[in-house]
Amino acid sequence: MKIVIPGGSGQVGTILARAFQSDGHEVVVLSRNASTAPWRTVVWDAETLGDWATEIDGADIVINLTGRSVNCRYNPENRRQIMDSRVRSTSIIGKAIEAAANPPKLWLQSSTATIYCHRYDAPNDEITGILGGNEPGAPDTWNFSIGVAKAWEDGANAFVLPNTRLVLMRSAMTMSPDRDGIFDTLLGLVRLGLGGTAGDGRQYISWIHDRDFIRALYWLIEHEEIAGPVNLSSPNPLRNREFMQKLRVAWGTKIGLPATEWMIKLGAIFMRTESELVLKSRRVVPTRLLDSGFKFEFSDWDAAANDLCRRWREMK
Secondary structure, X not given: OEEEEEOOOOHHHHHHHHHHHHOOOEEEEEEOOOOOOOOEEEEOOOOOOOOOHHHHOOOOEEEEOOOOOOOOOOOHHHHHHHHHHHHHHHHHHHHHHHHOOOOOOEEEEEEEHHHEOOOOOOOEOOOOXXXXXXXXXXXXXXXXXXXXXXXXXXXXHXXXXXXXXXXXXXXOEEEOOOOOOHHHHHHHHHHOOOOOOEOOOOOEEOEEEHHHHHHXXXXXXXXOOOOEEEEEOOOOOEEHHHHHHHHHHHHOOOOOOOEOHHHHHHHHHHOOOOOHHHHOOOOXXXXXXXXXXXXXXXXXXXXXXHHHHHHHHHOO
C-alpha cells in the first residue's frame, strides 16, 4: 500500500511510519520541513494545494495527523495556531482528495478523546458518549480544547467523497517508549519520585499502547464497513491515582510524591503548558472497535506499563 501521512513527523506519526515502512509499505510523510528518514518526506505548507497533492492522487490511505502541539499555554496566539493548523490542513487535504483522479480509498482523520465531556460516573463511547463543551464550571481552556476537536471533525465531514471512506480517530494518549512522548514524560516523574497522585486522583486517564494503536489502524484499513468516529483507546481507563500507582510498580519504585491541584496549576505555568492535560477526566472506551471484533494485546495498564518500562530501558 501507499500510505501518505500529513503531519507525520511527530511522535505518533513516527510510530506509524516506522511500523508501515517495516511492513513493506510505501510511506510518504508530508511535513513543513525537509528531513532525513527511512521513508520519503515531502514538504508542504499545510494550507494550499501544491505539488505535494500528487502524492494523494493514487495513494491507498491518507492518515492526517497535522496540528500544532497542545502542550503549551493557551494564550491568544497559541490558540489561533492550534485551531488554524488543524482546520486549514484538514480542509486542504479534503480538497486534494476531492480533486484526485484516483482518490485514496480511506481517509483516517486525527481527532481526540478530549472531545468528550469531563465525567466520573460512566465511560464515553461513540454511541452514547456525551460530547463536552457545556459542563457547568468547566475552565475556558477545557472548552477551547473541545471546540478545537469539534472543528477538526467538522472540517473533514464537510466533504462529500463518494470514493473515500472517512474515519475520525478519537485517540486517547498513545503510550510508547519513544523519548519526549507522553509515556516518557510520566515515567520521568516516576523516576524523580514525583509520580504520585495528581489532584484528588479521581480523574480518569484513557490510554492506548502503541502496538495496539498500530494494530487498530490496520484493523480500520481492513474493515471497510467502519466509518465515522472511532475511539482509539484501551477498554480499561483508570483513575489517575491507580494509573500512577501501577506505573510506579512497573518501574520498581514505591515513592511517588502527590501534587495538589494548585501545585499542578502553578507548575503548568512554569512548564508553559495547561493543567487540563492532567486534571480533566477522560473516561473513554472503544465500543465500535470491540463490537467489530478487535482484540487488544494490551487491554490492562499493568501489562502495558511493564512492557513500556522494559522497552524504555532497552532504548537507553
